Amino acid sequence: MFITMALSSSAVIHNHMNINMKRFNMVRVHQELTLEIPKSKRPNRATHLAESICNVLHRSPSRSIDLLRYHEEKLSTPTMSPREDISQKWRQIHGCSNWENILDPLHPCLRREILKYGEFAQATYDAFDYDSLSQYCGSCRYNRNKLFQKLGLSRNGYAVTKYIYAMSHIDLPRWLERSLVADTWSRDSNWIGYVAVSDEQETRRIGRRDIAVAWRGTVAPCEWYEDFQRKLDPIGKKGAKVEHGFLSIYTSKSDTTRYNKSSASDQVMKEITKLVKFYEQKGEEVSVTITGHSLGGALALLNAYETAYKVPNNVPISVISFGAPRVGNITFKQELEEMGVKTLRVVVKQDWVHRMPGLVFNEAFKVFDEITSLEWVYTHVGAELKLDVGTSPYLKGGGMNLSGFHSLETYLHLVDGYLSSETPFRNEAKRDVALVNKYCDMLVDELRIPQCWYQLANKGLVCNDHGRWVKPKRDPDDIPSHHDDPLVPDETQTYMMTLVSS
């Protein structure tokens, strides 16, 4: 009944919603206040309240109608939640105590930061040019100054300073996106991520200058993990070994390419080192936070390992990864821990990728030390935040929707709805549910959100003045350039100042 009314009369919706919004806002305020400094794992009163509301949802004989009503009411509330000052507690949020006591229940400020970095990783998908008929297939569709603005992320408080490109000397199945066009921007390289730095306002809010690195992933194909024992390559000097495909992407370079005369590793380390030096010289506190989904999460860990080697000890380094596979053996894990790299792995119970490689032999074989210490046993690193598709009333839980369970947007939705391992989906979750279906089919049908909806009008063709449908030339601003930003040291400073104050 409500639905029919809602669709026929916006005035009715408005009144109805005002009432509901008031009720919800009261719940929200209460909830966030009491959750602000979680003192125990026992669900508190606000959680109980949220739980009871959710239970109404789950138990209602007309659950789908209720769900739809909740969803329609939310359509007129802003997705952005207020961002609190975390300058006094950023070290906890950044993992200095391995996120102990703030994961379950999840501290609201940590949830907000996980989502921030998750959206940095999501941007590497949303801006990627997958179009094999485009001359620029495999690049980013926008230049770094436009990236966040084009993706609706301009309020995130960061500025992109550098794009990273990668190639691989190993023929990795289904990795490289390549243009079918003869005169392509690059035959060998793909855009693989970027470096960004917090601006003045965000730096004040988060209590330090944060250098964020986001790595693009792909669906990590199982073929990569076959014969996993033979495919570990050494890294560092202490016997650490890592999956050879990830390492190849991270370190491959070739003089015959345009974009990988230096490797992704060289490019990102040059930028991180430059930025750390620049801000430390200004006397600022600096952190490095590296993020990525799937393969991107693996690259993030390699990047963190290298950063820990090459950047002074006092710079805190964290990794926040989503659905990332295992990367290396137990020595790799131990080295990371010794060097103080903090890793938060966000995983979805139903997703398979984070169980790879090492599906059989892995760190879980705690009773057999003689096995898990073997150099070919893949081992996860750091703390885990485990999400469950079944907790969200918006998601289809059944079946083997592998791409849906692995999709980063599914992860971000579940993070947004996560209160604790014992409570149902957070009623006050503000993130737009529709985003989940961008590249998959995970939302319940009642929501009427089309599957895989993230697409260009007419696949990018536009009708020109002569009435002909053509692929428009890319804005010259957005054509990738393989030249480094031509900066001499003195200019660098001015350039960075402009960047971070803009």
Place this chain on the structure above:
Amino acid sequence: MFITMALSSSAVIHNHMNINMKRFNMVRVHQELTLEIPKSKRPNRATHLAESICNVLHRSPSRSIDLLRYHEEKLSTPTMSPREDISQKWRQIHGCSNWENILDPLHPCLRREILKYGEFAQATYDAFDYDSLSQYCGSCRYNRNKLFQKLGLSRNGYAVTKYIYAMSHIDLPRWLERSLVADTWSRDSNWIGYVAVSDEQETRRIGRRDIAVAWRGTVAPCEWYEDFQRKLDPIGKKGAKVEHGFLSIYTSKSDTTRYNKSSASDQVMKEITKLVKFYEQKGEEVSVTITGHSLGGALALLNAYETAYKVPNNVPISVISFGAPRVGNITFKQELEEMGVKTLRVVVKQDWVHRMPGLVFNEAFKVFDEITSLEWVYTHVGAELKLDVGTSPYLKGGGMNLSGFHSLETYLHLVDGYLSSETPFRNEAKRDVALVNKYCDMLVDELRIPQCWYQLANKGLVCNDHGRWVKPKRDPDDIPSHHDDPLVPDETQTYMMTLVSS
């Protein structure tokens, strides 16, 4: 080499193209002048000239480069060719002599008119709401006053006066597009076509007031034609029989529906009769031209049959159908001919739909009169213009691309390129080649036109002011209405005057 230059320097393209355009324009002018009044089937000098240019294309060792060059040059030429005055020869173009001597070679003015009506039929696909998550699935996305403008057809010189809706009492496989939403505009009916009338300027150009009817098709499923002998239903009073599925769509009605309290037949006949009467009372010469593709072509024939019964004899009635199946038996064909209905069937050799139903027993069994005169033998009607996918250098000819061979845009492309059965593809064809791939994958890869590119940005979702992706409500103007235009006879006149003079 040229390609690289073209993409790197628009000035080079421009110069290059000016030279080529002059050459092409000379060819075009010459060709159209000499083809103006075709005197015989022997290819004339202009055709030879065009042929030799095309042969360069076909024989070149780097055919794909040449093709791409031609294509890129055309991207800056208008798609609209000049429309000549046909007021003195419209009866021939309209089929009064069964298109004898103007089909092979094809008279340029007839080609232009075939394309005009073909685009009327194409509009029924392009404006149709296929989205099962839309409340208005199965309707036209725009109201009738906006239809041509929204589809870039506003210069066609016609105004839409009426939308037609259809239902079927027979459960026809894969026919009805139906919304999954509860509160849909209609559970039973689909938008099936429209009536349009020529405006003053077009009426002067074509020598009479033309009432055009366009019928929407669908891929006609083979299931409809199983047991074809048993599925012929009688029509008229002289033993004519027609396929029962087509007739059901054309004639079904139900008081319990919103849009089919009267049948498609009732709706369209009421409108045609009204318009004929109105313009005849004004002393104007009037014609009726009915078009449709696939199932739409079948409905066009049923509509022409009924119009011939109900409209005064002196009104010329033509059908121009594209890829239409057979509709009825030999008596149906004979009756149409006796009543003076002229039918031009455009067919593509590689398409299968026009061979249905009656794949085995049909009018081709001329030697067995005792078979073809049987009441269950399906029989094609009228003149045929036969096109061949193999003649176009732009199309992939091989394989069994059934949807591509049947696609109306493939038909229109081949009509645009058709000179005669003995000459290669018309070099001066101006229609945008990219249109072919709207709903299929028929263009050679070198053209870099994506397959099935006709799609909405983000499947129609837009980001609202709150940052949420929503399906916007349809413009109230474009919501279908099941009420007849509330016209009393006196108002009708004013209304029509406004319409045709606008």
